[in-house]
Amino acid sequence: xxxxxxxxxxxxxxxxxxxxxxxxxxxxxxxxxxxxxxxxxxxxxxxxxxxxxxxxxxxxxxxxxxxxxxxxxxxxxxxxxxxxxxxxxxxxxxxxxxxxxxxxxxxxxxxxxxxxxxxxxxxxxxxxxxxxxxxxxxxxxxxxxxxxxxxxxxxxxxxxxxxxxxxxxxxxxxxxxxxxxxxxxxxxxxxxxxxxxxxxxxxxxxxxxxxxxxxxxxxxxxxxxxxxxxxxxxxxxxxxxxxxxxxxxxxxxxxx
Numbered sequence: 001x002x003x004x005x006x007x008x009x010x011x012x013x014x015x016x017x018x019x020x021x022x023x024x025x026x027x028x029x030x031x032x033x034x035x036x037x038x039x040x041x042x043x044x045x046x047x048x049x050x051x052x053x054x055x056x057x058x059x060x061x062x063x064x065x066x067x068x069x070x071x072x073x074x075x076x077x078x079x080x081x082x083x084x085x086x087x088x089x090x091x092x093x094x095x096x097x098x099x100x101x102x103x104x105x106x107x108x109x110x111x112x113x114x115x116x117x118x119x120x121x122x123x124x125x126x127x128x129x130x131x132x133x134x135x136x137x138x139x140x141x142x143x144x145x146x147x148x149x150x151x152x153x154x155x156x157x158x159x160x161x162x163x164x165x166x167x168x169x170x171x172x173x174x175x176x177x178x179x180x181x182x183x184x185x186x187x188x189x190x191x192x193x194x195x196x197x198x199x200x201x202x203x204x205x206x207x208x209x210x211x212x213x214x215x216x217x218x219x220x221x222x223x224x225x226x227x228x229x230x231x232x233x234x235x236x237x238x239x240x241x242x243x244x245x246x247x248x249x250x251x252x253x254x255x256x
Contacts, residue, residue: 007215029113031077033101040103046187053140057183060144061088062242068174069244070219076154083217086179087245094182094201095115101182102199123205125169130193138185143198146174160212168207173205176214226254
């Protein structure tokens with residue numbers, strides 16, 4: 001009996017230790033999204049983001065960011081060129097947390113602390129679509145376009161100081177200092193409809209009241225250190241597809 005009790009205690013200790021290792025984010029919130037158990041009421045049909053979709057998500061974000069940065073956006077009174085617009089890259093950690101939120105099947109934002117990571121505060125955009133038939137593929141391009149189309153509700157006077165409004169998805173997409181993105185996806189059936197829930201997390205977070213959405217000025221004239229822009233990236237042996245975006249040269253050394 002003594003050995004049996006010790007064995008049970010040992011098993012419990014290992015279980016709690018494993019949980020603690022997996023749920024390292026509990027230091028930010030006791031209800032951190034990554035640490036939550038699955039939603040038993042959600043009947044997931046498909047989850048995750050394909051590799052080709054990761055590339056698509058990053059590319060479409062950067063296409064919109066470059067459009068603003070180079071002064072080609074005429075909406076909102078004509079967006080001024082951006083001096084410090086970062087080129088976005090995929091982030092696996094942000095994606096893992098976004099995936100957990102997508103699998104809750106609950107269409108709402110989680111709290112800031114619920115998606116916090118060590119490196120920065122995390123922003124978020126969410127999107128839902130429903131169809132009567134099983135969707136053949138995800139609507140990533142449609143989702144990002146829907147976010148960006150909120151520019152129709154935006155006025156460029158809110159670039160600095162930033163004032164939050166009904167255009168928050170748009171401003172997060174083109175927030176200059178948000179340069180990492182990771183997304184998650186779930187497909188489930190609810191009330192007879194096939195429902196796709198798409199979540200994108202961004203770091204560092206945008207939409208900070210009183211801050212600046214981006215620094216208006218000559219394109220790439222205020223890129224942070226350890227970045228290059230457009231054709232200038234060639235000197236570092238790096239290819240850049242965007243003339244208006246600051247591309248990180250060494251991600252490990254980049255701290256801003």
